[in-house]
Amino acid sequence: MLHSLSIELRSVSVLFRFRVFLFQSDSVISRTWVLDARLETRLVRKMATKSADLKHYSESTEEKIAKQVFEWVATETTYPLGFYNLVIETSNAKIGTSFSDAAVYLQVIEEVRESVRKDHADGFPTCGLIPIKDILNVSILKDFVANGVKAIEKYPDCSQQSFLALFEFLRERKKHGKALQTLITTTPPTNGNKETQVMVALAHHLFSQLIPGKMYEVDEYAKQVPKECGCGCKARISEGNTSVGSQGTWHGRVDILLSHTIAVAMAKRQTGKEEEGEEEENLDTDAEEPVERDGVLLDQKVLNQILAEAITNGFAQANMHKDTLSHFLIPTFGTTSDHVTICLYD
Ligand SMILES: [Zn+2]
Numbered sequence: 001m002l003h004s005l006s007i008e009l010r011s012v013s014v015l016f017r018f019r020v021f022l023f024q025s026d027s028v029i030s031r032t033w034v035l036d037a038r039l040e041t042r043l044v045r046k047m048a049t050k051s052a053d054l055k056h057y058s059e060s061t062e063e064k065i066a067k068q069v070f071e072w073v074a075t076e077t078t079y080p081l082g083f084y085n086l087v088i089e090t091s092n093a094k095i096g097t098s099f100s101d102a103a104v105y106l107q108v109i110e111e112v113r114e115s116v117r118k119d120h121a122d123g124f125p126t127c128g129l130i131p132i133k134d135i136l137n138v139s140i141l142k143d144f145v146a147n148g149v150k151a152i153e154k155y156p157d158c159s160q161q162s163f164l165a166l167f168e169f170l171r172e173r174k175k176h177g178k179a180l181q182t183l184i185t186t187t188p189p190t191n192g193n194k195e196t197q198v199m200v201a202l203a204h205h206l207f208s209q210l211i212p213g214k215m216y217e218v219d220e221y222a223k224q225v226p227k228e229c230g231c232g233c234k235a236r237i238s239e240g241n242t243s244v245g246s247q248g249t250w251h252g253r254v255d256i257l258l259s260h261t262i263a264v265a266m267a268k269r270q271t272g273k274e275e276e277g278e279e280e281e282n283l284d285t286d287a288e289e290p291v292e293r294d295g296v297l298l299d300q301k302v303l304n305q306i307l308a309e310a311i312t313n314g315f316a317q318a319n320m321h322k323d324t325l326s327h328f329l330i331p332t333f334g335t336t337s338d339h340v341t342i343c344l345y346d
Contacts, residue, residue: 053164058149062170066163067145073132074141080131083344086307093308099245099252099265102308135329135344161212169209176205179231184337188230193223197230198337199266200237203256204229207264207333215259217242222255245312254309261325263313264333267302297334297341306334306343314345 057063073081087107097103111125132138140159143151152163169176183201188194200218208216217240218225229235244263245251256264296302310332317330329344 054149054152054160054167057164057167060149060167060171062167063149065170066166067148070138070141071145074138074145075133077131080129080133082129082131083135083342085128085130088307091308093249093311096248097250099250099254099305099308099312102250102304104304104307158212165210165212165214172209176209179205179229179233180337182231183229188224191224192226192230195266195268196222196224197226199255200226200229201231202266202335202337203264204235204237205231207256207258207335211258211262213259217257217260219253219255221253244309244316250308250312252309254313261317261321262331262333263309264335265306265309267296267299267334267336296336297339302334306332306341310343310345 089105089107089110091105092101092103108125115122115125140152140155144163149163152160180201183197183205188197196218199222203216203218208214215238217238219242220239222239225239226237228237240257242253242255242257242263243251244254244257254263255266258264297306310330313332314330317325318328332343332345334341334343
């Protein structure tokens with residue numbers, strides 16, 4: 001049913017509709033919970049899983065944490081974790097703009113405007129929260145919740161790798177959390193750039209840790225990409241070509257590409273003073289202040305960019321990997337230093 005909503009980006013005419021699913025971490029769960037959940041609920045790492053590695057996590061704290069989260073994902077009906085079902089009325093995808101100039105007109109925005117015009121006489125519009133369990137196959141999660149690590153051993157290696165990556169990340173979560181905190185709150189070296197420092201921190205210490213193989217690339221054209229991680233771990237930073245799309249449709253470089261497949265867009269700071277040099281100076285002096293305000297990922301321009309990247313990359317990946325990815329919802333992450341959104345597009 002949901003799969004039938006997919007549409008080929010290049011074949012659409014001026015007026016078209018397709019759907020994207022949007023999930024924002026803090027829109028449905030309490031703020032305190034988000035601080036932990038943000039680091040715990042993403043998927044996955046490491047090629048060549050050995051059953052022994054997984055067994056190691058049987059009856060572990062990591063298994064317990066994962067069970068709690070997945071029980072919520074897979075079974076909660078009163079306050080389910082879910083995605084907003086966004087219907088796009090029109091966009092400028094056919095014009096061939098960069099992601100940063102993407103224009104996306106959501107049906108729900110029009111409905112909100114209409115509702116305001118009528119002083120909400122007909123009630124408030126909704127964009128439909130769809131529980132994750134109604135979008136994704138959660139049978140493996142239910143099995144895991146019921147039977148723990150033992151249940152995972154009978155699933156394919158890719159599933160085992162995913163769980164192993166999650167467990168390993170959870171085991172190292174304090175180390176990664178500390179590294180992120182350090183890089184997000186401290187001033188970069190004189191030859192560094194704060195935004196790039198945060199992007200690299202998220203790439204190396206968060207997103208890549210959650211995928212099998214931990215393979216990632218940050219945009220090689222970002223300002224002053226460091227050769228190694230500045231948290232003190234000295235890990236080599238992987239940079240490369242992160243281009244997505246083509247001239248005839250939306251296109252551009254995403255900030256981080258995971259396993260050459262999953263795009264991550266980092267929302268830029270909105271200080272109102274984005275001039276070169278001045279920006280750097282400000283960043284150096286207000287390092288102790290929160291880096292972004294709440295809700296920046298839902299600002300229209302930012303959201304448009306994330307949606308455009310999600311649709312373009314989802315379409316491209318499904319076409320490039322017809323045998324393996326054509327039936328999957330390809331996730332795209334939007335991120336700041338403290339918020340994450342996930343967009344799924346099929
Ligand atoms: Zn580091």
